[in-house]
Amino acid sequence: MLRANAATIHQLGRRHGLHCFALSAEPGELVATLDPDRSYFDVTSFETDLSSMLGALVEVVPRGPGVEVEEAEPLSDLRGAA
Template sequence: MRPATTAKLRANATTIHQLGRRHGLHSFALSTEPGELVATLDPNRSYFDITSFEKDLSSILGALVEVVPRGPGVEVEETEPLNDLRGAA
């Protein structure tokens, strides 16, 4: 499976945010790497939630998605926030 394109991730921002809330992920941003998102993981969640989110979203989009959680010791370049576009004109 090929990595999700930036355009595909932007076009599915609402889905990403909705699915993310179910898996304890929020504050999504695009990474410099193809198909990679940066997100904040809720404190009561684990890496199992991240991998479950990646699997579910990859299945929905038909493209590979990876998540890098923000945190101490994690260095990843964010290019732009991935805004939830619900209600956008």
């Protein structure tokens, strides 16, 4: 489900200061980089908006010091791909 909605995830992520998404080894979980001028409020707002759009719970783990999460694969933004 997340892979199929990659373009939407990237577009919504930009509005919330999130980028460089990857699928986590855990189902329904994304890993992302949070812009330095943003906070965890932006992460939870993104989770709420995306979960509502997809009709399923989505969790985001922001990369950073002390955060250990297994990234399964990058989530490419396929817009413009041939």
